[in-house]
Amino acid sequence: MTMITRTLGTGAAAVESGALGLGLMGMSGMYGPAEEAESIATIEAAVAAGMVLLDTGDFYGMGHNEMLLGRALRQLGIPRESVRISVKFGAQRGPDGAWLGYDARPAAVKTALAYTLNRLGVEYIDVYRPARLDPKVPIEETVGAISELTEAGYVRHVGLSEVGAETIRRAHAVHPVTDLQIEYSLISRGPEASILPTTRELGIGITAYGVLSRGLISGHWSAERAGAVGDFRNSSPRFQGENLAHNLSLVEELRSIAEAKGASVAQIAIAWVSAQGEDIVPLIGARRRDRLAEALGSLDVQLTAADLEQIEKAIPKDAAAGDRYATEQMRSLDSER
Template sequence: MAVPQRKLGANGPTVSSIGLGALGMSDLYGPADEAESIATIHEAIDSGINLIDTGDFYGSGHNEMLIGRALTQRNREDVVLSVKFGARRAPDGSFQPVPYDVSPAAVKDRLAYSLRRLGTDYIDIYRPSRLNPEIPLEDTLGALVEMQQAGYIRFIGLSEVGADTIRRASKVAQISDVQIEYSLLSRGPERAIIPTLRELGIGLTAYGVLSRGLLSGHWSADRNLSAGDFRASSPRFQSENLGHNLALVEALGQVASRLGATTSQVAIAWVAAQGEDIVPLVGARRRDRLEESLGASTLHLDERALSEIAQAIPAGAAAGERYAAGQMATLDSEK
């Protein structure tokens, strides 16, 4: 199956219309099989997915090393690597309290480790995972521009930032894309962020397009979460919220059934249908889930389908925030 391509922003790279988010292969979603993860990365590349997203803190570096091993068996030039930095981990694997370290010194230090773990001499898109209000954005971007000029990174991205910050950043550096959660259950970016990105010619890479599995069509109310699965503390997976949200997913499933598609395929295709400047990231950890997600790349949603989807899951219909209150308070994109 050939995956269509689209340009990531006016000045960004050309990428597949669906990208692979690798977080779940190393972190936060319970155990993952390493051999299967590498096989999934290989199948993604062989199927035409060239955008792979990771973070240096995913699995405390494990995710980058995993991707690095996978890439030894594929052509590096066929892959667009998107890497986030800034979050800190403790030896026991827990996340260190905010603020994130996005100082100029950290930009260069973390980049050095990422290059080594990934086994490459450049990263295609490098971005701070979150901002630190105590570190001027201009300082962080200045260091990124310096690394870009030195050839260590090709494009500069941002993550979870609001419209005002996007405008401010665009005056300092050429931004390829902003990575943010965007799905049928997370419509916040539509208010100000997406219009600002389009005005400035900046792309959007959407994570959480299946809302951490809620929109996959594979979730059940009685599912037990394994130790370390962060969804156990996610408001949308809590008691009454979960029941409400699964009812929305059931309605979406009825639309999918009419279209001869799966619920997750419709959810992914809906994100991609919101504009040629938007690229959904799918967090498939297994080849069968990847194959299902790939079906979304050729699923056309006509006006009738889009209307039915809007009726099934209206904007703002989700119960519960996308993160716990403490995390929501730190997001520049939510201000």
């Protein structure tokens, strides 16, 4: 299979990616236990299919996710130069897994990268980004530190995550930004107001995570399903009570459209994100090869203008019930201000 490519960023900041990327977070406990052999097989299948953008975070499983990716690259014999590794840093967590805030001071940036390079067993990171804006540290200082790391050869490109238009402009003025990672899906359309216009003005790409809203709009979730111990969704507002019932009713609206197109609900949802612009690369959070295969099938779904209009009517902006994160986490999102 030959996957079409998309380019994130412009000029010296440009990074070539497949039309889909692989998000590894779910392989390290955020959605409950994952089987390592299957995770590694999924990484192998993704890279073989052309999903060369591999996204991780140093706080996913407290370093487990980076070590998993490092083992996979070595075990599978995947040449370092054949993949693009994207890493988020800065989130602080306690030994009980509690979220403690963010640290994006220049010294912390460089220390975090040193640990990341060691866990991954690589000499450089393709795109390095703060997971969230640290309210105590000007973005110019954080990006300035990453810029110094690019000059030293440890990082190739600067990325951002979940920040708003003003922060994007300030960061880009310090060092060209390759891409912004942000949640974007049929039921999470906040970036359309000011963030997407800003990234497009500046030539910054988008890596869209949560394109299936953590499985909520995949077509596989049900009101009877319960998350495993440690599953992030157990406390996610969109998966609770009346919110869940409402959101699953939206999925059924989407299902009728999918069936008419001969596609699955997940494939339509992914295809919709892809159709929003060639500067967008959806990140697929598959933990298993069967889910990965389904996601890859979205590349064969061609949405016409009539299809997009029908989808918009079925799931208009702001149709979802409940925030995408719990209240405390929503407060930490610069992108929501």
